[in-house]
Amino acid sequence: EAGVAQSPRYKIIEKRQSVAFWCNPISGHATLYWYQQILGQGPKLLIQFQNNGVVDDSQLPKDRFSAERLKGVDSTLKIQPAKLEDSAVYLCASSPYPASSYEQYFGPGTRLTVT
Amino acid sequence: GIQVEQSPPDLILQEGANSTLRCNFSDSVNNLQWFHQNPWGQLINLFYIPSGTKQNGRLSATTVATERYSLLYISSSQTTDSGVYFCAPGAGSYQLTFGKGTKLSVIP
Numbered sequence: 477e478a479g480v481a482q483s484p485r486y487k488i489i490e491k492r493q494s495v496a497f498w499c500n501p502i503s504g505h506a507t508l509y510w511y512q513q514i515l516g517q518g519p520k521l522l523i524q525f526q527n528n529g530v531v532d533d534s535q536l537p538k539d540r541f542s543a544e545r546l547k548g549v550d551s552t553l554k555i556q557p558a559k560l561e562d563s564a565v566y567l568c569a570s571s572p573y574p575a576s577s578y579e580q581y582f583g584p585g586t587r588l589t590v591t
Numbered sequence: 592g593i594q595v596e597q598s599p600p601d602l603i604l605q606e607g608a609n610s611t612l613r614c615n616f617s618d619s620v621n622n623l624q625w626f627h628q629n630p631w632g633q634l635i636n637l638f639y640i641p642s643g644t645k646q647n648g649r650l651s652a653t654t655v656a657t658e659r660y661s662l663l664y665i666s667s668s669q670t671t672d673s674g675v676y677f678c679a680p681g682a683g684s685y686q687l688t689f690g691k692g693t694k695l696s697v698i699p
Binding site: 518521 | 633687
């Protein structure tokens with residue numbers, strides 16, 4: 477079974493530019509999460525989708541971040557315009573919930589550097 | 592939200608030694624996972640353990656939900672066990688809240 481796929485793996489942009497990250501969850505997983513992990517800290521949830529609906533985006537900085545999950549499969553996270561403090565690893569995770577287990581599985585992440 | 596405290600923050604072990612990592616959390620949970628983040632940043636699932644005890648090879652975990660803590664045991668540590676270990680309990684919509692992690696270094 478293929479794992480969670482993310483691209484790109486690395487991205488370097490200048491502040492005020494825009495960037496987009498892509499995630500393809502494990503096949504059949506209804507729930508998809510985006511996390512932000514700043515160096516030295518644990519991942520922090522940004523947004524949770526179930527199928528193509530948003531369950532929780534309370535921690536998403538909506539003035540600059542947006543996310544969508546078209547057709548309940550792939551998802552895209554966008555930052556526009558980027559700030560220096562957005563430098564982090566962006567992790568995508570998926571879960572078979574609510575069909576079965578609540579266990580989350582993570583992709584390899586996208587490391588963003590904003591200069 | 593849930594507060595998560597992991598201890599110790601840093602741990603250095605000689606290869607072959609055993610260790611216990613602890614995770615305390617502030618509220619009732621219906622989900623808890625342990626992860627190993629390797630030096631390349633990949634989060635690897637170790638255990639899904641909202642309660643009870645599980646074992647997988649040299650690793651085992653115990654969660655006592657009523658007392659709001661979980662333990663991860665590593666026996667006969669190897670250099671490949673190095674990395675950061677995260678505890679992540681969850682409640683409500685089955686979201687996970689991550690602790691700050693325990694950084695483990697296993698030296699030969």
